[in-house]
Amino acid sequence: MASVKDLRERIRSLKNTQQITKAMKQVAAAKIRRAEMAQKQARPYADTLSEMLRDLMASVGTVDHPFMKTGNASAPQGVILMTADKGLAGAFNSNIIRAGEIYARANPSVTWYTVGIKARNFVRRSGSPDHQTWALNALAKIESAREVARRVTDDFVQGKIAGITLISPKLVSMLSQKPETRALVPITRTDIVGAADAHATPKGAVEFSPSPEAVLSRLLPKYLEFTIFSAMLETDAAFFAAQLVAMNNATDNAGKLIDELTIQMNNARQAAITKELLEIVGGAEALNG
Amino acid sequence: MASTVPFKLITPTKVVFEGDAELVIATTTEGEEGILPKHAPFLAALKPGVLRANVQRDGATTRLELATAEGFMQALPDRVTVLVDEAFAFEDVDVAKTQQELAQAQERQKTAPDPAAALRDQAAIDMANAKLRLTGHH
Numbered sequence: 001m002a003s004v005k006d007l008r009e010r011i012r013s014l015k016n017t018q019q020i021t022k023a024m025k026q027v028a029a030a031k032i033r034r035a036e037m038a039q040k041q042a043r044p045y046a047d048t049l050s051e052m053l054r055d056l057m058a059s060v061g062t063v064d065h066p067f068m069k070t071g072n073a074s075a076p077q078g079v080i081l082m083t084a085d086k087g088l089a090g091a092f093n094s095n096i097i098r099a100g101e102i103y104a105r106a107n108p109s110v111t112w113y114t115v116g117i118k119a120r121n122f123v124r125r126s127g128s129p130d131h132q133t134w135a136l137n138a139l140a141k142i143e144s145a146r147e148v149a150r151r152v153t154d155d156f157v158q159g160k161i162a163g164i165t166l167i168s169p170k171l172v173s174m175l176s177q178k179p180e181t182r183a184l185v186p187i188t189r190t191d192i193v194g195a196a197d198a199h200a201t202p203k204g205a206v207e208f209s210p211s212p213e214a215v216l217s218r219l220l221p222k223y224l225e226f227t228i229f230s231a232m233l234e235t236d237a238a239f240f241a242a243q244l245v246a247m248n249n250a251t252d253n254a255g256k257l258i259d260e261l262t263i264q265m266n267n268a269r270q271a272a273i274t275k276e277l278l279e280i281v282g283g284a285e286a287l288n289g
Numbered sequence: 290m291a292s293t294v295p296f297k298l299i300t301p302t303k304v305v306f307e308g309d310a311e312l313v314i315a316t317t318t319e320g321e322e323g324i325l326p327k328h329a330p331f332l333a334a335l336k337p338g339v340l341r342a343n344v345q346r347d348g349a350t351t352r353l354e355l356a357t358a359e360g361f362m363q364a365l366p367d368r369v370t371v372l373v374d375e376a377f378a379f380e381d382v383d384v385a386k387t388q389q390e391l392a393q394a395q396e397r398q399k400t401a402p403d404p405a406a407a408l409r410d411q412a413a414i415d416m417a418n419a420k421l422r423l424t425g426h427h
Contacts (some may be wrong), residue, residue: 025311028319038302038353041303041304042301044297044299045299045372046299048297048372049372050298051363051370052361052363054334055332055363056332091385142301142302142374143331154405206330206331206332207329207330207331207332207334208332208333209317209318209322209331209333210319210329210333210334212317214334215333215334215361218359219334219361222361223362226301256317
């Protein structure tokens with residue numbers, strides 16, 4: 001049985017750990033609020049952008065834009081893998097990376113683009129050390145999103161990749177984040193028009209300047225940029241949610257361990273006292289006898 | 290009192306302005322376009338420029354002037370919405386820094402590797418010019 005001194009040491013170090021996890025939990029709780037705020041502030045832009053796209057799609061018949069055509073089928077599939085920059089959030093990053101691995105196994109060849117340091121490290125280890133990569137939180141997110149969108153669409157238009165798929169976490173609820181795999185390019189008509197039909201309002205003839213095609217060719221890249229940007233915001237929010245849960249569990253577990261060890265320590269101390277008493281009594285008996 | 294139309298100016302990170310406007314003037318790719326209330330449905334691509342609007346604030350008409358990046362303007366009979374990448378108010382513009390950016394973009398454009406890069410540099414030049422025009426340094 002461990003000595004009282006050893007147990008006291010372990011309890012003290014556990015209390016320190018608990019203090020750290022508790023602090024990280026509070027930081028995550030504060031940051032998640034900020035991340036959700038950023039998501040909320042991006043919503044008006046998202047709504048207006050899709051409304052404009054719908055109006056456009058309704059007024060142009062056939063669309064002749066490279067983003068809406070099937071890509072070069074013999075090229076590898078382009079995959080944007082998006083994780084957080086940091087760990088200490090339970091299985092958050094590894095779940096996304098696993099979704100990436102599953103995707104890569106189902107497709108003969110894949111060109112990686114990564115956002116987030118954890119995704120970068122994974123892809124580097126798995127054999128593409130010089131793929132294109134961005135940190136999730138380096139510059140302003142909108143700048144990185146623009147940069148990512150530009151690189152992937154350039155590669156797509158030049159036929160280096162067959163299509164673009166995005167694997168990023170989805171914030172299902174505070175307690176649950178799931179990796180989500182979705183095809184970004186080629187953009188299909190249903191991506192834009194699909195879900196919105198329920199509350200579509202006919203606006204009659206719409207005039208476009210300079211022309212519907214020209215406006216569309218500017219709107220589509222913006223739409224992609226913004227999709228990537230909002231995925232980055234969601235990754236941030238989901239990461240802090242996962243970290244909050246992980247740190248909460250860690251704090252609870254440390255508490256349980258401390259309780260257990262305290263009982264052990266008290267037992268050990270009591271045993272030592274009893275032993276000493278017995279020795280004294282035994283000694284006195286021996287003298288009297 | 291002049292009639293007004295609900296007007297919103299939105300960037301990806303925030304709603305810059307939301308209120309009633311009597312007139313909105315934005316720089317489209319084809320030139321400046323002024324929108325009055327009850328405009329026929331209209332959707333235009335914007336290039337970097339100075340956006341001006343006469344808006345209602347606290348019951349009085351005030352002039353709103355912003356340097357905006359590229360984006361889109363949607364006018365409907367009952368509302369006007371402008372979506373831009375960025376919007377700068379007078380006090381947000383750092384004149385010295387903008388002049389530097391302008392010089393850099395012009396330099397870059399001279400050696401641009403392809404037409405797409407040259408176009409991006411042109412957008413940066415237009416943006417810097419818009420900011421300078423807003424602050425009266427142009």
